[in-house]
Amino acid sequence: MLYIKQVDGFRLGNFINLTPTIRALAETLGHKIPVHFETNYVKQCFIDCDFIEHIGPQKHKPLFDSGFVCKANIMPDYEFVFESFKARFKLGEMPHTYIDTGKELESTHKNFILLMNGTGNQDKDYIASKDPGIKVFKHILDSLNNNVVFTGSEEDYQRAQSYLNGAPAYCNDIRRSLRLIYDADFIIANDTGLAHAAAAMNKSLFLLWKDTKFPKNSNPGKETIYIFKDEWLTFPLFSI
Numbered sequence: 001m002l003y004i005k006q007v008d009g010f011r012l013g014n015f016i017n018l019t020p021t022i023r024a025l026a027e028t029l030g031h032k033i034p035v036h037f038e039t040n041y042v043k044q045c046f047i048d049c050d051f052i053e054h055i056g057p058q059k060h061k062p063l064f065d066s067g068f069v070c071k072a073n074i075m076p077d078y079e080f081v082f083e084s085f086k087a088r089f090k091l092g093e094m095p096h097t098y099i100d101t102g103k104e105l106e107s108t109h110k111n112f113i114l115l116m117n118g119t120g121n122q123d124k125d126y127i128a129s130k131d132p133g134i135k136v137f138k139h140i141l142d143s144l145n146n147n148v149v150f151t152g153s154e155e156d157y158q159r160a161q162s163y164l165n166g167a168p169a170y171c172n173d174i175r176r177s178l179r180l181i182y183d184a185d186f187i188i189a190n191d192t193g194l195a196h197a198a199a200a201m202n203k204s205l206f207l208l209w210k211d212t213k214f215p216k217n218s219n220p221g222k223e224t225i226y227i228f229k230d231e232w233l234t235f236p237l238f239s240i
C-alpha cells in the first residue's frame with residue numbers, strides 16, 4: 001500500500017511541505033492518500049483534510065516521510081518533494097500547500113501582522129538560543145504602525161507579555177495559529193515550528209535568526225527573508 005508517514009522528529013512545518021505532493025498524488029490517483037501520523041497535534045491539524053486518509057502504524061516502508069528534505073538547500077522543501085515524484089507519477093502542476101480554511105477558523109482580524117516568538121522546548125538554554133529577547137521585539141513593535149496579533153503557546157505568551165502592550169493573542173490552539181498565519185499580511189517570527197509552517201505555506205516571513213546553525217533549514221520558502229542578529233535593530237522594515 002502506498003502511504004506517507006509523518007515522523008515525530010519532523011513535525012508540522014516539515015509535514016506541510018509534503019502536502020502539495022500528497023494533494024497532487026490524490027488528484028492523479030483518484031483517491032485519498034493514506035497517512036500515518038506519529039505526532040498527535042499534527043494529526044489534529046489534518047483531521048478533516050479532503051485528500052488525506054488517516055491510518056495507523058504500518059509494517060512496510062512509506063513512499064516518503066516528513067524527514068524527506070532538500071539537504072542541499074537549493075530549493076524549498078515543498079518544491080523538492082514534488083519534483084522528486086513528479087515524473088514517476090506523472091503529476092501536473094504543483095498545487096498550493098494545504099491549510100485548513102474551515103469557516104469555524106476564520107479570523108476576525110484583517111490587515112494585520114502576525115508576531116510569533118516560539119520555542120517549543122522550555123529548557124532555559126534552548127530558549128536563550130532561539131528567543132531574540134524583549135529589546136528586539138519591543139523595538140519591532142515600536143517601529144510598526146499596523147495592527148499586530150500574537151500567536152503561540154502559553155509559555156511563548158508569558159515571555160511576550162511585557163512588549164505586546166495589549167495586542168490580541170491566541171495561545172495553545174494550533175489550528176487557530178495556522179489560520180492566523182494564512183490570513184496575515186506578513187509574519188515576524190523567530191526560528192520556531194510555526195515559522196517553518198509559515199514558510200511552507202510560502203507566506204511573507206521575516207525570520208529573526210539567532211543561534212541555530214546556518215544554513216540548517218536555510219531555504220524553507222521563497223518569501224522568507226532572514227534577519228540575523230547584527231541586523232535586528234537596523235533592518236529597514238523595523239526602522240521606518
